[in-house]
Amino acid sequence: xxxxxxxxxxxxxxxxxxxxxxxxxxxxxxxxxxxxxxxxxxxxxxxxxxxxxxxxxxxxxxxxxxxxxxxxxxxxxxxxxxxxxxxxxxxxxxxxxxxxxxxxxxxxxxxxxx
Amino acid sequence: xxxxxxxxxxxxxxxxxxxxxxxxxxxxxxxxxxxxxxxxxxxxxxxxxxxxxxxxxxxxxxxxxxxxxxxxxxxxxxxxxxxxxxxxxxxxxxxxxxxxxxxxxxxxxxxxxxxx
Numbered sequence: 078x079x080x081x082x083x084x085x086x087x088x089x090x091x092x093x094x095x096x097x098x099x100x101x102x103x104x105x106x107x108x109x110x111x112x113x114x115x116x117x118x119x120x121x122x123x124x125x126x127x128x129x130x131x132x133x134x135x136x137x138x139x140x141x142x143x144x145x146x147x148x149x150x151x152x153x154x155x156x157x158x159x160x161x162x163x164x165x166x167x168x169x170x171x172x173x174x175x176x177x178x179x180x181x182x183x184x185x186x187x188x189x190x191x
Numbered sequence: 192x193x194x195x196x197x198x199x200x201x202x203x204x205x206x207x208x209x210x211x212x213x214x215x216x217x218x219x220x221x222x223x224x225x226x227x228x229x230x231x232x233x234x235x236x237x238x239x240x241x242x243x244x245x246x247x248x249x250x251x252x253x254x255x256x257x258x259x260x261x262x263x264x265x266x267x268x269x270x271x272x273x274x275x276x277x278x279x280x281x282x283x284x285x286x287x288x289x290x291x292x293x294x295x296x297x298x299x300x301x302x303x304x305x306x307x
Contacts, residue, residue, distance in 0.1 A: 115296060119247070120224065120236040120239060120247055120249060121224065121226070121234070121236060121283070121296065122236075161295060161296070163296070181296070181298050183295075184295050184296065186295075
């Protein structure tokens with residue numbers, strides 16, 4: 078079955094430490110991959126998408142097709158990075174529609190301590 | 192375990208008609224979010240409710256309105272439908288945990304709206 082896995086429910090680091098939020102997917106095709114972030118009681122926001130290869134707020138994510146992973150990384154975590162992070166593959170060939178199928182992972186709560 | 196339920200699953204309407212989409216959050220969840228996902232696009236936030244009050248508003252057209260009822264289910268009302276409204280509308284729910292934040296979102300499967 079096609080799915081996305083974020084193995085860590087909670088991730089706690091100190092300010093200035095590197096952080097990596099893991100995401101593994103299992104899709105037969107080549108999904109577009111996104112990372113979404115939700116800060117405390119705010120709307121879900123798009124953090125980055127792999128096709129644009131942009132670095133937003135210091136975060137990067139590289140698609141590793143061999144490992145089917147799309148881990149989110151930041152070299153120096155900041156306290157304001159504390160939030161819930163969702164990995165979300167968009168499989169344009171699934172869902173039976175032209176919309177594709179967007180699946181959100183279980184999410185990882187990142188807490189950055191001062 | 193109960194999940195977020197959306198109805199209907201599919202909806203076909205004609206231009207200028209109205210549509211009502213429903214979202215039933217996970218029991219005891221007090222917050223509901225609505226998103227619109229166009230073909231091949233990422234979701235766009237429309238509106239959210241917390242404890243039956245609008246808590247945030249995104250790119251929701253004036254033709255759309257929404258509310259959260261006493262049982263915490265939410266309805267998205269869409270009037271004067273346009274072709275461009277064809278999209279997947281999905282909602283998410285969460286349980287507010289006060290100042291701690293970081294409530295986990297649970298997503299519904301979405302309502303696929305086609306406007307002809």
